Amino acid sequence: xxxxxxxxxxxxxxxxxxxxxxxxxxxxxxxxxxxxxxxxxxxxxxxxxxxxxxxxxxxxxxxxxxxxxxxxxxxxxxxxxxxxxxxxxxxxxxxxxxxxxxxxxxxxxxxxxxxxxxxxxxxxxxxxxxxxxxxxxxxxxxxxxxxxxxxxxxxxxxxxxxxxxxxxxxxxxxxxxxxxxxxxxxxxxxxxxxx
Amino acid sequence: xxxxxxxxxxxxxxxxxxxxxxxxxxxxxxxxxxxxxxxxxxxxxxxxxxxxxxxxxxxxxxxxxxxxxxxxxxxxxxxxxxxxxxxxxxxxxxxxxxxxxxxxxxxxxxxxxxxxxxxxxxxxxxxxxxxxxxxxxxxxxxxxxxxxxxxxxxxxxxxxxxxxxxxxxxxxxxxxxxxxxxxxxxxxxxxxxxx
DNA sequence: CTCGTCATGTAAAGCGTTACATGATTTC
DNA sequence: GAAATCATGTAACGCTTTACATGACGAG
Numbered sequence: 001x002x003x004x005x006x007x008x009x010x011x012x013x014x015x016x017x018x019x020x021x022x023x024x025x026x027x028x029x030x031x032x033x034x035x036x037x038x039x040x041x042x043x044x045x046x047x048x049x050x051x052x053x054x055x056x057x058x059x060x061x062x063x064x065x066x067x068x069x070x071x072x073x074x075x076x077x078x079x080x081x082x083x084x085x086x087x088x089x090x091x092x093x094x095x096x097x098x099x100x101x102x103x104x105x106x107x108x109x110x111x112x113x114x115x116x117x118x119x120x121x122x123x124x125x126x127x128x129x130x131x132x133x134x135x136x137x138x139x140x141x142x143x144x145x146x147x148x149x150x151x152x153x154x155x156x157x158x159x160x161x162x163x164x165x166x167x168x169x170x171x172x173x174x175x176x177x178x179x180x181x182x183x184x185x186x187x188x189x190x191x192x193x194x195x
Numbered sequence: 196x197x198x199x200x201x202x203x204x205x206x207x208x209x210x211x212x213x214x215x216x217x218x219x220x221x222x223x224x225x226x227x228x229x230x231x232x233x234x235x236x237x238x239x240x241x242x243x244x245x246x247x248x249x250x251x252x253x254x255x256x257x258x259x260x261x262x263x264x265x266x267x268x269x270x271x272x273x274x275x276x277x278x279x280x281x282x283x284x285x286x287x288x289x290x291x292x293x294x295x296x297x298x299x300x301x302x303x304x305x306x307x308x309x310x311x312x313x314x315x316x317x318x319x320x321x322x323x324x325x326x327x328x329x330x331x332x333x334x335x336x337x338x339x340x341x342x343x344x345x346x347x348x349x350x351x352x353x354x355x356x357x358x359x360x361x362x363x364x365x366x367x368x369x370x371x372x373x374x375x376x377x378x379x380x381x382x383x384x385x386x387x388x389x390x
Numbered sequence: 391c392t393c394g395t396c397a398t399g400t401a402a403a404g405c406g407t408t409a410c411a412t413g414a415t416t417t418c
Numbered sequence: 419g420a421a422a423t424c425a426t427g428t429a430a431c432g433c434t435t436t437a438c439a440t441g442a443c444g445a446g
Contacts, residue, residue: 002287003405009294019425032289036407041427061414061425073297080294081302085287087313092197092280094227094345099204099275100338102268107276118282142367143295146360150289150353157352158345165341172337198433214397231435236399256397256442 002086004043006033008068008076011053015067018044028144031122031151047072097165105170112166116159123155197281199238201228203263203271206248210262213239223339226317226346242267292360300365307361311354318350 010016010024018040025035044066047053052072057065068076093115100108126148133145205211205219213235220230239261242248247267252260263271288310295303321343328340 001405002285002290005294006290009290009297012294012297017425018427029290029293031284032286032293034283034285034406037426038408038428039406041425045427059425060416063414063425076294077297080291080298081306085291087288088229089226089284089286090197090229091227091284093282094342095197095201095204095224096275096280098224098227098338098342099200099207099271100341102204102207102272103275111276143293143364146295146363146367147289147293149359149363150356153352153356157348161345161348164344168341168344169338172341196433212397213399229434232398233400233436234434236397240399254397255444256395258397258442 002033003035003039004047005076005079006035007040007043007047008052008072008079011066011068012073012076015056015065017059017063017065019063032147100169101172108169109166112162112169116162119155119159119162123152123159126151126155197228198230198234199242200271200274201230202235202238202242203247203267203274206261206263207268207271210251210260212254212258212260214258227342295364296367303364304361307357307364311357314350314354314357318347318354321346321350 006025006029007021010021016024018037021040021044022035022037025033044053044064048055048066051069052075053066053068055064056067059065096111100111103111130145130148130152133141133148201220201224202216205216211219213232216235216239217230217232220228239248239259243250243261246264247270248261248263250259251262254260291306295306298306325340325343325347328336328343
């Protein structure tokens with residue numbers, strides 16, 4: 001249940017409405033966590049009913065500003081310090097590379113170049129954010145800056161790996177040429193489909 | 196729907212039963228994708244009913260070996276080359292760091308050290324796999340090796356960042372000392388809770 | 391004959407995404 | 419007064435995880 005703690009954390013930083021929380025997800029947490037409004041509003045209602053946040057203000061368009069309560073603060077600290085983080089990760093890009101043996105050299109090259117472009121742009125956007133942070137150093141963005149730093153280190157490393165992978169994929173294809181993994185019969189059909 | 200294509204890809208590499216597919220997920224794809232048997236078996240049944248795989252053999256304990264069909268091969272190639280990869284990522288470790296402003300220096304230090312240990316062990320396991328691959332170079336593991344290489348590059352980079360983050364967190368705490376973000380009243384309560 | 395592992399599945403609950411619905415306020 | 423944006427929510431569907439159930443085979 002990371003979403004509820006993400007909401008608690010954001011509200012601990014600064015109270016806000018569901019709408020602004022969504023914006024904050026998109027701006028500061030885009031590459032770390034994401035969610036939809038359809039998940040935010042019910043979760044805020046649940047957090048309120050559990051007393052972890054309170055509706056502290058009503059604004060113009062029947063907007064509700066929520067503020068974290070003392071027990072909400074206790075809860076997020078408990079989560080941070082006592083709950084083992086879920087470290088399982090999924091990376092569809094890597095999963096795909098795993099199956100590149102099914103493609104020819106040219107297609108692999110095209111796909112990897114596309115990835116490189118994507119990550120080049122992502123790095124550029126991180127650098128832009130970093131520039132802005134440097135221009136107006138907001139006390140309080142310290143840990144956001146630390147997370148951003150990871151993006152600034154990750155992207156160049158990933159790009160280098162993609163380039164390495166592209167070169168290596170060519171070599172892999174050359175060495176397996178004429179000996180494809182798929183062409184020999186792999187299993188004798190012993191049973192028959194019965195449904 | 197990455198799971199179905201992961202299954203197709205694994206079966207394209209080598210036919211197998213649901214049980215061995217689960218093992219292969221754990222061995223080769225652990226850090227890339229994961230799934231449970233409760234997801235594998237229904238998905239295999241669906242893939243078979245769609246003609247993308249066939250039950251090619253029956254073994255001892257009523258085990259069913261599946262093999263990818265020509266249309267299954269077409270499908271996974273289509274997925275690889277024509278479907279835009281889902282690049283959205285979630286990283287709970289980074290999400291947590293974002294909220295470290297709620298903790299004191301000592302706790303942050305403890306948490307970061309724990310992460311460093313975890314990733315140290317993960318890197319060691321990757322290095323072990325790499326050693327084994329080098330010892331018995333299996334043609335066909337080429338792209339698995341390429342994916343592994345990312346792990347061998349990622350882990351040291353992440354560790355360095357964790358160390359940097361730890362040092363920087365200390366600095367961040369010192370500069371915000373006596374000016375915590377949470378202590379001033381953040382919102383006037385204008386409305387009242389009505390449910 | 392017992393234990394471990396191989397092997398396949400179902401059920402239920404939780405989490406996440408997509409689609410849809412509605413209305414209020416500000417800006418031009 | 420029209421359009422953009424602010425703002426909150428529901429419904430349905432799909433994916434993922436946890437828990438449970440069952441049984442076959444092989445080793446000792």
